[in-house]
Amino acid sequence: ETGVTQTPRHLVMGMTNKKSLKCEQHLGHNAMYWYKQSAKKPLELMFVYNFKEQTENNSVPSRFSPECPNSSHLFLHLHTLQPEDSALYLCASSPGPQTATYEQYFGPGTRLTVT
Amino acid sequence: AQKITQTQPGMFVQEKEAVTLDCTYDTSDQSYGLFWYKQPSSGEMIFLIYQGSYDEQNATEGRYSLNFQKARKSANLVISASQLGDSAMYFCAMREGRGDYKLSFGAGTTVTVRA
Numbered sequence: 001e002t003g004v005t006q007t008p009r010h011l012v013m014g015m016t017n018k019k020s021l022k023c024e025q026h027l028g029h030n031a032m033y034w035y036k037q038s039a040k041k042p043l044e045l046m047f048v049y050n051f052k053e054q055t056e057n058n059s060v061p062s063r064f065s066p067e068c069p070n071s072s073h074l075f076l077h078l079h080t081l082q083p084e085d086s087a088l089y090l091c092a093s094s095p096g097p098q099t100a101t102y103e104q105y106f107g108p109g110t111r112l113t114v115t
Numbered sequence: 116a117q118k119i120t121q122t123q124p125g126m127f128v129q130e131k132e133a134v135t136l137d138c139t140y141d142t143s144d145q146s147y148g149l150f151w152y153k154q155p156s157s158g159e160m161i162f163l164i165y166q167g168s169y170d171e172q173n174a175t176e177g178r179y180s181l182n183f184q185k186a187r188k189s190a191n192l193v194i195s196a197s198q199l200g201d202s203a204m205y206f207c208a209m210r211e212g213r214g215d216y217k218l219s220f221g222a223g224t225t226v227t228v229r230a
Contacts, residue, residue: 031216040222041222042119042206042219042220042221042222042223043206043218043220045217045218048216048217050216056217088158090158090160092160094216102148102210102216103150103162103165104162104216104218105162106152106159106160106161106162107159108157108158108159109158109159111158
């Protein structure tokens with residue numbers, strides 16, 4: 001596997017379910033991100049992890065719970081979601097703030113539908 | 116206030132022609148970086164090109180070039196010799212300051228290349 005992978009690619013869940021999104025990066029990066037992309041809205045940054053430590057929580061509701069066990073893996077645990085949480089969830093990684101450009105590399109996303 | 120503005124929601128371009136996608140940004144930082152990403156219908160965000168605020172030359176990557184006009188706070192993407200595979204959503208993004216790796220994204224421009 002190369003780059004950034006995300007599983008599952010599609011997920012349909014009820015409002016009372018608990019599910020998790022997984023992201024894995026094979027680039028040796030130190031920073032990982034979760035973004036939410038809703039229709040007709042710019043990408044919204046949700047969480048940032050740098051060297052496994054959470055450095056940003058962009059006022060995300062507690063029904064979204066991130067976990068970063070190591071620099072290569074990032075999870076987003078979901079519980080009691082609302083229909084407005086239906087969106088494309090994108091994971092990204094970057095070399096971290098010690099580099100000059102900080103370009104982020106994205107995974108293919110998980111298309112989440114909450115029913 | 117919106118940090119990144121993309122005023123063109125959608126554009127059509129003929130195959131083999133060039134197309135310019137507009138992006139203006141708003142920042143008071145002296146050090147910042149500008150990025151363009153491509154998002155095909157598959158969902159993955161693909162990094163295209165980067166321009167640093169102190170870079171004197173406009174960035175180029177293959178058929179992509181960034182027309183950086185610092186005084187106008189403009190960072191337009193030019194795609195030369197358009198191909199059918201260029202049909203996608205294009206996002207402009209900005210990183211502000213040194214040591215900060217968060218990106219602010221614009222709303223995107225949809226490009227459709229016609230044969």
